[in-house]
Amino acid sequence: MSGNADSQGVLTGAHYLDGDHACGEGAIAAGCRYSSGYPITPSTEVFEKLAQRFPFVGGRCLQFEDELAASIALYGAVWGGTKACTVTSGPGFSLMQEHIGLAAITETPCVYFNVQRAGPSTGLPTQPAQGDMMQARFGSHGDYRLIALCPNSPQECFDLSVEAFNLSEEYRVPVIVMLDEVVGHMTEKVVIPPAEKLKITERRWTKKKPGEFKLYQAAEGSLVPEMAKAGDGYKLHVTGLTHDERGYPAMNVPTHQKMQTRLFDKILKNVDKIVRWEERDLAGADVVVVSYGITSRVAERAIQMAKDKGVKVGSFRLITAWPFPEKQIIELSKKVKAFVVPELNLGQMVLEVERLSAGRTKTVPVPHVGGTVHQPEVIFNAIVEAAR
Amino acid sequence: MSPPVKENPVNKYLRMERMPSIWCPGCGIGTTVNCFARALDESEIDLNTVAVVSGIGCTGRVAGYMNVDSFHTTHGRAIPFATGLAMARPDMKVVVYSGDGDLTAIGGNHLVHAARRNADLMVVCVNNFTYGMTGGQVTPTTFKTAVASTTPYGAFEETFNLPRLMDSCGATFVARWTAFHVRQIAKSMNEAINKKGFRFIEILAPCPTLYLRRNKLGEGLDEMKFYKEKSVVKNGANTADVFLDYRKEITVGKFVDRERPSLNEAMDARMREALGAKYVPYKIPGKA
Numbered sequence: 001m002s003g004n005a006d007s008q009g010v011l012t013g014a015h016y017l018d019g020d021h022a023c024g025e026g027a028i029a030a031g032c033r034y035s036s037g038y039p040i041t042p043s044t045e046v047f048e049k050l051a052q053r054f055p056f057v058g059g060r061c062l063q064f065e066d067e068l069a070a071s072i073a074l075y076g077a078v079w080g081g082t083k084a085c086t087v088t089s090g091p092g093f094s095l096m097q098e099h100i101g102l103a104a105i106t107e108t109p110c111v112y113f114n115v116q117r118a119g120p121s122t123g124l125p126t127q128p129a130q131g132d133m134m135q136a137r138f139g140s141h142g143d144y145r146l147i148a149l150c151p152n153s154p155q156e157c158f159d160l161s162v163e164a165f166n167l168s169e170e171y172r173v174p175v176i177v178m179l180d181e182v183v184g185h186m187t188e189k190v191v192i193p194p195a196e197k198l199k200i201t202e203r204r205w206t207k208k209k210p211g212e213f214k215l216y217q218a219a220e221g222s223l224v225p226e227m228a229k230a231g232d233g234y235k236l237h238v239t240g241l242t243h244d245e246r247g248y249p250a251m252n253v254p255t256h257q258k259m260q261t262r263l264f265d266k267i268l269k270n271v272d273k274i275v276r277w278e279e280r281d282l283a284g285a286d287v288v289v290v291s292y293g294i295t296s297r298v299a300e301r302a303i304q305m306a307k308d309k310g311v312k313v314g315s316f317r318l319i320t321a322w323p324f325p326e327k328q329i330i331e332l333s334k335k336v337k338a339f340v341v342p343e344l345n346l347g348q349m350v351l352e353v354e355r356l357s358a359g360r361t362k363t364v365p366v367p368h369v370g371g372t373v374h375q376p377e378v379i380f381n382a383i384v385e386a387a388r
Numbered sequence: 389m390s391p392p393v394k395e396n397p398v399n400k401y402l403r404m405e406r407m408p409s410i411w412c413p414g415c416g417i418g419t420t421v422n423c424f425a426r427a428l429d430e431s432e433i434d435l436n437t438v439a440v441v442s443g444i445g446c447t448g449r450v451a452g453y454m455n456v457d458s459f460h461t462t463h464g465r466a467i468p469f470a471t472g473l474a475m476a477r478p479d480m481k482v483v484v485y486s487g488d489g490d491l492t493a494i495g496g497n498h499l500v501h502a503a504r505r506n507a508d509l510m511v512v513c514v515n516n517f518t519y520g521m522t523g524g525q526v527t528p529t530t531f532k533t534a535v536a537s538t539t540p541y542g543a544f545e546e547t548f549n550l551p552r553l554m555d556s557c558g559a560t561f562v563a564r565w566t567a568f569h570v571r572q573i574a575k576s577m578n579e580a581i582n583k584k585g586f587r588f589i590e591i592l593a594p595c596p597t598l599y600l601r602r603n604k605l606g607e608g609l610d611e612m613k614f615y616k617e618k619s620v621v622k623n624g625a626n627t628a629d630v631f632l633d634y635r636k637e638i639t640v641g642k643f644v645d646r647e648r649p650s651l652n653e654a655m656d657a658r659m660r661e662a663l664g665a666k667y668v669p670y671k672i673p674g675k676a
Contacts (some may be wrong), residue, residue: 058670072474
């Protein structure tokens with residue numbers, strides 16, 4: 001499978017790929033050359049793709065003894081100078097949470113792929129769900145912000161995997177690509193552009209010399225520090241303790257305040273640059289369906305059925321789950337009669353829509369326990385009911 | 389007689405701006421760090437190629453005091469972090485420095501697997517028989533009948549024989565010393581840091597604040613005297629015979645020194661064999 005990959009490892013051309021494999025190709029195209037993994041269905045194919053392809057593109061990967069190891073080994077590689085990712089699902093995502101927090105506080109750029117299956121616990125392996133959406137935001141202890149993306153097709157799995165690496169380098173946060181089992185296992189056409197057409201964000205290496213460089217001092221005109229790697233004489237100290245600009249532990253409130261404020265601000269003050277969504281037919285819509293992942297594909301059918309009945313219905317599809325497109329939902333809430341929010345859980349992202357609508361408009365959840373997808377009729381009925 | 393030196397020769401290996409350390413008077417961890425600095429000094433290794441990775445706990449703070457690239461990670465996970473670093477940077481010497489609780493309890497799974505896969509790591513395990521940072525709880529090395537805060541009537545589990553464990557998992561270098569054996573520690577560290585594969589050094593060290601006091605064993609100095617009296621050097625001893633028992637003889641020495649393909653070497657060799665000329669070896673970032 002290395003046949004037509006170009007020198008940078010980009011598998012340029014039109015392919016018939018499933019979402020998991022497309023994520024693997026996206027990672028390679030983004031320049032990822034290290035992955036630490038642990039098998040868990042339905043995510044394993046992402047890691048298998050990397051294990052198969054890395055030897056042809058100068059990458060290294062290793063299956064570790066558990067997710068605790070898999071979710072920190074990649075940070076060693078990142079601080080060694082590579083781009084790196086890990087891959088998991090369900091129980092594995094729970095085990096990895098501590099290290100998502102470590103990446104947040106140490107500003108370690110990295111990508112997590114979470115192919116969601118129905119839970120809690122071992123749950124319904126390995127059938128689809130979207131039950132980890134809040135965990136993606138709040139799963140690690142303490143207070144932090146990160147970026148989570150939710151593709152709805154194999155093509156978008158490729159595109160958003162590249163984007164995930166770019167965003168992780170840009171903001172130095174963990175970026176989580178939140179697939180669901182159906183998107184991970186569905187096979188569709190994926191067009192991979194030539195390497196020179198891909199926009200790749202490289203790591204921002206400092207040009208400062210050792211002694212002048214402070215590991216956690218925000219770069220000029222930015223909230224994000226430049227990076228240095230091990231072995232270059234910077235004598236880095238990276239710690240999960242609250243730290244000052246040098247990276248040294250400082251156990252006091254002012255240091256914690258300063259660190260946390262910048263870590264939050266680098267997301268909060270850049271929301272407009274980070275947030276991505278897809279909108280359709282919002283002008284004059286009475287009802288807007290807010291959906292993501294595989295549910296957005298099912299909702300398309302329901303929306304068409306409602307349109308056929310004369311309902312003015314539009315679609316707002318989340319591409320970034322986190323940060324949430326707050327401004328956009330607030331604006332819409334001033335115009336529409338109702339939001340309809342189908343998702344493969346018993347009510348997670350709908351809480352955000354409801355919070356942002358703040359009673360200005362109706363928010364109708366269309367919950368589903370997962371294991372399969374919604375029947376389009378269920379979403380259709382909700383749309384018709386909401387339009388009344 | 390050589391002229392007097394103005395500065396302690398180990399200072400340049402330490403982040404002196406972070407001194408004094410958090411360690412208690414009489415604690416053995418600082419002694420081992422002194423030995424490590426001397427080993428680095430004697431080995432004349434380029435310090436820019438050395439990285440120290442620690443987990444959590446009293447010994448977990450070592451990374452923060454070494455004046456090299458250093459990483460203070462999560463509880464028990466120093467070894468997998470270090471494995472990732474050593475895979476990405478085969479040009480560097482990656483040292484894991486942590487305590488018995490961190491490496492052998494919460495991190496036990498990683499310890500055995502890193503030894504099995506022969507990851508390119510030198511692991512220093514400072515064994516003070518307790519969790520010092522959290523107030524003196526029982527660990528997998530706490531001897532039966534010894535009191536810890538979570539075994540207030542005495543510990544009742546069998547302990548690990550760490551050299552035996554590491555030997556059987558395939559470590560390329562296994563040694564045990566006590567904090568009394570400062571020259572031997574430095575010598576073992578100097579030897580081990582220049583080897584490939586998984587190298588393990590256990591150092592018994594006093595924790596006067598929690599372990600010694602709680603067990604009415606005296607001060608740090610008393611424990612050093614105890615180490616001096618009870619230690620028997622048996623280089624090359626069969627690791628099956630070096631089990632420790634409470635207040636009994638302590639077998640110390642270099643037990644294992646062998647060659648075995650390291651993780652990086654085995655991975656590269658397998659890929660070359662399987663893929664031939666199509667194999668594109670990993671390139672160290674920033675190196676030609």
